Each structure stands twice: as structure tokens, then as C-alpha cells.
Amino acid sequence: MSPTDLALETTTIPGLLVVRLPVHGDARGWFKENWQRQKMTALGLPDFGPVQNNVSYNATRGATRGIHAEPWDKYVAVATGRVFAAWVDLREGDSFGATFWIEIDESVAVFVPRGVGNSYQALEDGTTYSYLVNDHFVAGRTYPALHLGDETAAVPWPIPLADAEISAKDRANPRLADVTPMKPRRTLILGARGQLGRALRAYFPDADLADLAAGDTGNTEAGDVAALDLTDPEAVAAWPWQEYAVVLNAAAYTAVDVAETPEGRATCWAANAVAPATLARIATEHRLTLVHVSSDYVFDGTVALHGETEAYAPLGVYGQSKAAGDIAVAITPRHYLLRTSWVIGEGANFVRTMQRLAASGVSPTVVDDQLGRLTFTSELARAVRHLLDVDAPFGTYNVTGGGEVLSWAAYAARVFELSGRDGGDVAPISTAEYAAGREVAPRPRHSALDLAKIEATGFVVRDAVEQLGEYLSPGRAPA
Known part of the structure; x- marks a missing residue:
């Protein structure tokens, strides 16, 4: 494992940014600066002011979390394992329905702006990923969501959805034509x-x-x-x-x-x-x-x-x-x-x-x-x-x-x-x-x-x- 230069890449969804992280490894394992405000904002990452750090664990390969759009910004990275991550823009505007996907391992992080639907599929057993958000989670709120198999988004899931572990709630999410876009602030x-x-x-x-x-x-x-x-x-x-x-x-x-x-x-x-x-x-x-x-x-x-x-x-x-x-x-x-x-x-x-x-x-x-x-x-x-x-x-x-x-x-x-x-x-x-x-x-x-x-x-x-x-x-x- 060799370190790379810290880099920022734009995507097909406005405001969705891929961060390439230097990873330093030896026989003991690896180390990375997962979030480094000074260096990353200097590259152009928004100084989004995270207030909460969440960790999600998937025990088995194929666990897939639905496409949900939240009213806050999110910075997502993997701690162990690998995930296939997909995003669909669910914000009101010209980019509604735009898509982007990428495989995330320890060397990749992604900044997700408010209103962009995000979903993750574990590619290995024991996958753990973390994310920073800039508003506190409140139980009971509902936000725009999209069916994982929406034909318009056409996300190429590496593990077919028929073989994936998906919650009943996510299986019931609407198609894109029935989604009410998230309005801007x-x-x-x-x-x-x-x-x-x-x-x-x-x-x-x-x-x-x-x-x-x-x-x-x-x-x-x-x-x-x-x-x-x-x-x-x-x-x-x-x-x-x-x-x-x-x-x-x-x-x-x-x-x-x-x-x-x-x-x-x-x-x-x-x-x-x-x-x-x-x-x-x-x-x-x-x-x-x-x-x-x-x-x-x-x-x-x-x-x-x-x-x-x-x-x-x-x-x-x-x-x-x-x-x-x-x-x-x-x-x-x-x-x-x-x-x-x-x-x-x-x-x-x-x-x-x-x-x-x-x-x-x-x-x-x-x-x-x-x-x-x-x-x-x-x-x-x-x-x-x-x-x-x-x-x-x-x-x-x-x-x-x-x-x-x-x-x-x-x-x-x-x-x-x-x-x-x-x-x-x-x-x-x-x-x-x-x-x-x-x-x-x-x-x-x-x-x-x-x-x-x-x-x-x-x-x-x-x-x-x-x-x-x-x-x-x-x-x-x-x-």
C-alpha cells in the first residue's frame, strides 16, 4: 500500500466531490487522515462544519442501504472493507435525477451535499463506514427516498438486488417519477x-x-x-x-x-x-x-x-x-x-x-x-x-x-x-x-x-x- 497525494475530484452531480486520501501502511496495517479540515478546504472541499460522526457496520457482503436524501451535508469514508456507493440527485432543479457511483475503500472519501440521495452496498463481510454530518439527526423526520431498482437511475449494482439484503422500508421506496424533490434552503x-x-x-x-x-x-x-x-x-x-x-x-x-x-x-x-x-x-x-x-x-x-x-x-x-x-x-x-x-x-x-x-x-x-x-x-x-x-x-x-x-x-x-x-x-x-x-x-x-x-x-x-x-x-x- 503506497500513499497518494490528497486530491479532490468533481462528479456528474453538482457539489458531489470525491476525495482521494493518502494511505500509509506497513505490516501492522494502515493510517490515514480521514478528515483534515485545513488541507481539504484548501483544495476546495466546503467547510461544512460537521457536528455528528456516525458509524455504520454491515456484517455480510451484499447488505444494501436505500437511496435516501437528507437535509444536511455528509462526508463518507470507509474504515474497513469496501462499499459500492451510488448517488442520485433528488434536489429541486436542473440536475434532478443525475447519478454517480464509485467503489469506496480506505483511500476514497466522498462529500455529499444536502438533498443528494445516497446508497451503499457492502462488497465484503465486516464492512464499516463512517460519515460526518453537519446537523443533528432527529428521529421521525421523513426525507425524499428512491427505489434502489429505479429504471431511470439505472444504478449498476455489483451484487444484484435480488441477492442483496435490503430492508422492507427501502423496498417500498418510490420510483423517480413519484419523488417530491427536496427544495433548496x-x-x-x-x-x-x-x-x-x-x-x-x-x-x-x-x-x-x-x-x-x-x-x-x-x-x-x-x-x-x-x-x-x-x-x-x-x-x-x-x-x-x-x-x-x-x-x-x-x-x-x-x-x-x-x-x-x-x-x-x-x-x-x-x-x-x-x-x-x-x-x-x-x-x-x-x-x-x-x-x-x-x-x-x-x-x-x-x-x-x-x-x-x-x-x-x-x-x-x-x-x-x-x-x-x-x-x-x-x-x-x-x-x-x-x-x-x-x-x-x-x-x-x-x-x-x-x-x-x-x-x-x-x-x-x-x-x-x-x-x-x-x-x-x-x-x-x-x-x-x-x-x-x-x-x-x-x-x-x-x-x-x-x-x-x-x-x-x-x-x-x-x-x-x-x-x-x-x-x-x-x-x-x-x-x-x-x-x-x-x-x-x-x-x-x-x-x-x-x-x-x-x-x-x-x-x-x-x-x-x-x-x-x-x-x-x-x-x-x-x-
């Missing part, structure tokens, strides 16, 4: 009733919907919105996280001024820091991709253009809570943290307020020394969809509208012009003048974000002023 939108949550629904129409607050869970125009209280350990433990691939966290506490009050401070931190930390832990445990939206308020606004790597320097409670949430989210491996500013969606917002004032004949005063770009929720949702679709590297990305950096007063004047009023009817005022006599939270003076990183992924940033015109077009009624 789903997407969950948290904060589904908010401005961003509603925009995300358009780009993720099949997503499950939830709000972080308990109660108020009836029907909406876009479907049922469940309640998920992330401050309740029992509610978190009961949620079926294993059924999700992506969690989009669009929930946040955004009452910047109220966050400075005793009653607002705790609520702000619970939503903006504690909830993201809980989601980050869950994402790590269940290998989810977590998408989280942050804010320019994590900076103090002393530089004109903020990059993704700028040090945190929040001025107030809201910014501090968002920075804490960012730090927590950044710990989970599979995360997209989208930092944005001046968000405008459907519902009450700055643009709708200015539009209403213009229609009412009011001439407002608006601060002119806070500078940034508007971000429309439709564009923010489009950026989320883009990052997931192109499989962009995980990390932090700035996302706002593009174009000229303007003040709030300049945007207000533009809203007035688009509403048929003179932009000069908007009177500029400094932040200090506006805040005089009021209890307001500190705000960054410069909120513009550098967009080069997300543009490098192929995302085309649209001009914020152009989007403002579309948002206020006559065909769109104020929300």
Missing part, C-alpha cells in the same frame, strides 16, 4: 414590514417574512409576517434555522433622537446590537449567510468620504448601537454588511415630508451643512440581490445612490422643484441653528460613502438625483 427577511423589508420582497419574492417584535402578526399585502423575538431564547431556539440559507436583516431602530432618552436607549441597543449579535451566532452555528444593513452614523463625519475600513467613531447612542451590531456581524464568516446613509423608501421619510410641505404652500428651513447622498430602498435591495447573485467576497460594502454629494437643503430644494415649487422657497439653516433649544442627537456632518468596492463587483451605482426624479414622478402616488 430558503431566505428569511427580518423587518419585513419596514421600508427596506418591503423593497427586499420585490427581489426575494419567495422569502419567508418576519418582524423582530412580538405580536401584530396578521396578514399584509405581501403575505404572512411571522413574529420572531430575538430577545426571547425560547423563540430563537424554536425557529427552524436549519431550513434557511440566507437571512436578510432589514430590522433596525432608527429613531435617532429618541435613542438618546432613557426609554429609547435600551430599545435601540436591543434592536441594533443585541439582535445582530444573536443573528451572527445563529449564522455561524447553522452556516447561514447573514446580510445586515448598517449606517454612516458609525462614523463621526469628520472626513468627506468614508471607506469601508474607516475606524468606528460614533457620536450618539444610535451610532454606537449600530457600530456594536457591525462588530458582532463581522465575526460570523458568511456575512455581507451593507453600510448606507439617508435611506428613502415607501412610507414616511424626508422626501415625502418635503413633497407634502411643497404641496401645502409651506416654505421650510432645512440644514445645509450635513452632506451626503440619498439611498433609495429599491437600490439597496438591488445591491443585496447583486452581492448574493455574483457570490461576492464576504465583508463590508458601502451602498448609496451615486452622483453629486449634496446637503439636505439641496435635496429639499430639488424636491420642491420636482413638485412645481421654487427651490428657493427652501431656506438653508445650519445644524447648530436647527438644534438650538431642541434635544437632538448629534449627527455626522459628512455622510457620503466611497462606492468603489461594490462597483468593483460589477454593481452599477445609479445617480441619486435621477432616482429622486423617478421616485416623485406623477405616476407614483405618495406612500
Whole structure:
């Protein structure tokens, strides 16, 4: 027996990988590194996070285990003897019904992705094989299964099935035409009733919907919105996280001024820091991709253009809570943290307020020394969809509208012009003048974000002023 180089091979089933293992032997027997995370992931094996190791023993040659598809990933290897292993893709999609088979001895292991049906036939007496899985087995669950003799799959069993030892349950499994394919893991939108949550629904129409607050869970125009209280350990433990691939966290506490009050401070931190930390832990445990939206308020606004790597320097409670949430989210491996500013969606917002004032004949005063770009929720949702679709590297990305950096007063004047009023009817005022006599939270003076990183992924940033015109077009009624 001579060692070979560790190698990874693809197969006819997407995601099913064959691992060639070096085996070192002498007169005493042999040794192999059956699972070596660092070396194998470097070759391209998914870092699938196994949590359970199972061992299966077949006493006699010909013992055959049926074609079962489980909702977890599996890494299969032989400890003693040999098996003929066959796989049939039972996942929903174009590869449904694809097949692959191979003989496994001590020098071969196979990575089996979730939803691919697997079966094993012992070729020697006393065969033992082991497998790692990345979710815990729960008795009583039923999953897709296929008849061993299915004519479409046409698996060439070395030992005819008539001569094999097969359980009664496996003999009763359906043919491929009668199998219900396993659906892919789903997407969950948290904060589904908010401005961003509603925009995300358009780009993720099949997503499950939830709000972080308990109660108020009836029907909406876009479907049922469940309640998920992330401050309740029992509610978190009961949620079926294993059924999700992506969690989009669009929930946040955004009452910047109220966050400075005793009653607002705790609520702000619970939503903006504690909830993201809980989601980050869950994402790590269940290998989810977590998408989280942050804010320019994590900076103090002393530089004109903020990059993704700028040090945190929040001025107030809201910014501090968002920075804490960012730090927590950044710990989970599979995360997209989208930092944005001046968000405008459907519902009450700055643009709708200015539009209403213009229609009412009011001439407002608006601060002119806070500078940034508007971000429309439709564009923010489009950026989320883009990052997931192109499989962009995980990390932090700035996302706002593009174009000229303007003040709030300049945007207000533009809203007035688009509403048929003179932009000069908007009177500029400094932040200090506006805040005089009021209890307001500190705000960054410069909120513009550098967009080069997300543009490098192929995302085309649209001009914020152009989007403002579309948002206020006559065909769109104020929300």
C-alpha cells in the first residue's frame, strides 16, 4: 500500500466531490487522515462544519442501504472493507435525477451535499463506514427516498438486488417519477414590514417574512409576517434555522433622537446590537449567510468620504448601537454588511415630508451643512440581490445612490422643484441653528460613502438625483 497525494475530484452531480486520501501502511496495517479540515478546504472541499460522526457496520457482503436524501451535508469514508456507493440527485432543479457511483475503500472519501440521495452496498463481510454530518439527526423526520431498482437511475449494482439484503422500508421506496424533490434552503427577511423589508420582497419574492417584535402578526399585502423575538431564547431556539440559507436583516431602530432618552436607549441597543449579535451566532452555528444593513452614523463625519475600513467613531447612542451590531456581524464568516446613509423608501421619510410641505404652500428651513447622498430602498435591495447573485467576497460594502454629494437643503430644494415649487422657497439653516433649544442627537456632518468596492463587483451605482426624479414622478402616488 503506497500513499497518494490528497486530491479532490468533481462528479456528474453538482457539489458531489470525491476525495482521494493518502494511505500509509506497513505490516501492522494502515493510517490515514480521514478528515483534515485545513488541507481539504484548501483544495476546495466546503467547510461544512460537521457536528455528528456516525458509524455504520454491515456484517455480510451484499447488505444494501436505500437511496435516501437528507437535509444536511455528509462526508463518507470507509474504515474497513469496501462499499459500492451510488448517488442520485433528488434536489429541486436542473440536475434532478443525475447519478454517480464509485467503489469506496480506505483511500476514497466522498462529500455529499444536502438533498443528494445516497446508497451503499457492502462488497465484503465486516464492512464499516463512517460519515460526518453537519446537523443533528432527529428521529421521525421523513426525507425524499428512491427505489434502489429505479429504471431511470439505472444504478449498476455489483451484487444484484435480488441477492442483496435490503430492508422492507427501502423496498417500498418510490420510483423517480413519484419523488417530491427536496427544495433548496430558503431566505428569511427580518423587518419585513419596514421600508427596506418591503423593497427586499420585490427581489426575494419567495422569502419567508418576519418582524423582530412580538405580536401584530396578521396578514399584509405581501403575505404572512411571522413574529420572531430575538430577545426571547425560547423563540430563537424554536425557529427552524436549519431550513434557511440566507437571512436578510432589514430590522433596525432608527429613531435617532429618541435613542438618546432613557426609554429609547435600551430599545435601540436591543434592536441594533443585541439582535445582530444573536443573528451572527445563529449564522455561524447553522452556516447561514447573514446580510445586515448598517449606517454612516458609525462614523463621526469628520472626513468627506468614508471607506469601508474607516475606524468606528460614533457620536450618539444610535451610532454606537449600530457600530456594536457591525462588530458582532463581522465575526460570523458568511456575512455581507451593507453600510448606507439617508435611506428613502415607501412610507414616511424626508422626501415625502418635503413633497407634502411643497404641496401645502409651506416654505421650510432645512440644514445645509450635513452632506451626503440619498439611498433609495429599491437600490439597496438591488445591491443585496447583486452581492448574493455574483457570490461576492464576504465583508463590508458601502451602498448609496451615486452622483453629486449634496446637503439636505439641496435635496429639499430639488424636491420642491420636482413638485412645481421654487427651490428657493427652501431656506438653508445650519445644524447648530436647527438644534438650538431642541434635544437632538448629534449627527455626522459628512455622510457620503466611497462606492468603489461594490462597483468593483460589477454593481452599477445609479445617480441619486435621477432616482429622486423617478421616485416623485406623477405616476407614483405618495406612500
